[in-house]
Amino acid sequence: MMNINRIRSRGIRASAVSLALMTTLVAACTDNQVTGGPTAESNVTTEEVAEETAELIGKPVTVRSEAAEKVGENTFTIVNEELFGDDEILVINASGEPFVFPQDDIQVQVTGTVARFVVADVNRVYNLGLDPNLYVDYEGQPAIIAQSLALAPRPGELTENPSLYYNQVIAVPAEVENIVGPNAFTLDEEQLLGANDLLVLVPNPQRPVEEGGKVVVTGVLRQFVVADLDRDYDLTWDLDLQRQLEVEYANRPVLIAQSVYPSAQE
CATH class of the missing domain: 2.40.50.140 (Nucleic acid-binding proteins)
Incomplete structure (x- = not known):
């Protein structure tokens, strides 16, 4: 005091x-x-x-x-x-x-x-x-x-407990792990042992991302259901990519990006 x-x-x-x-x-x-x-x-x-x-x-x-x-x-x-x-x-x-x-x-x-x-x-x-x-x-x-x-949770916190964050606007800082399509990539989980990487969909990409790049993604967390996502965002995936993502991510969390920008480096 x-x-x-x-x-x-x-x-x-x-x-x-x-x-x-x-x-x-x-x-x-x-x-x-x-x-x-x-x-x-x-x-x-x-x-x-x-x-x-x-x-x-x-x-x-x-x-x-x-x-x-x-x-x-x-x-x-x-x-x-x-x-x-x-x-x-x-x-x-x-x-x-x-x-x-x-x-x-x-x-x-x-x-x-x-x-x-x-x-x-x-x-x-x-x-x-x-x-x-x-x-x-x-x-x-x-x-x-x-x-x-x-x-601003980490990717692993979202993939381990997605129900805490569904339909909320969140900001996720992480490294880009893999680019899996023209408007889809994954964020690497480096800190939470055993946790999965997080899939990100960018309906309206404004700038390309690079694997290994440190970014912050702001957006809304949803459940990966292809029919719902295609209806809401018209993602125009080819059939092979759609099948690949559906097999790997069906009913798992996906972050629908509103913005992606470079992360400040600590």
Whole structure:
């Protein structure tokens, strides 16, 4: 628990950065890059964020980290020893969509704008009704005003327990294992012993992927049923490819990609 002098010191710093934060928040409301989700340019490692914090204030970023603690209805903290030093970082859900706080150490992907937190200004801009008493420790500290939030499990977590993730938007960082068709590839499971790789379908590919490339795939997890997928996405597979995938992946999970972009390298 902080002492009174420390609280007052933080209050003074928070007042000093209030105007700067308001500019940042307005930018977050209007920045199409953030609202549209992560991009290759905004996707950064925690090390880059930690070393370039000053340069990132007011800019869009995408980070993946473990969710540490739920603070309020629309706020939680993420933890990573490299992210903004050793402290927990407050994430404010300004997406307008509810976000279910994850369990079992599942990582989250946060896309938003880096800011220094002032509760009064966040309430003024986003009308979130945050209770100031809950945020004394965070006043004036680095935070992320999130415009997009998604669970970020590893491929093996999806193939081992797909029912936890079906029909949810997720973000999966992994290495491309095999390209199995013009709009299909697998993501390698390197960490969970005995788990299967994950099949990815890209209905509207925008850029080619390479085997061995490290990517992040955002999309919705579904069950692999050829008739349903062909009806919904008109995948135009030749018969040989369709049979091959149906034999290997029938009723297993498949990630329907909305975007694929290079992963930031740790």
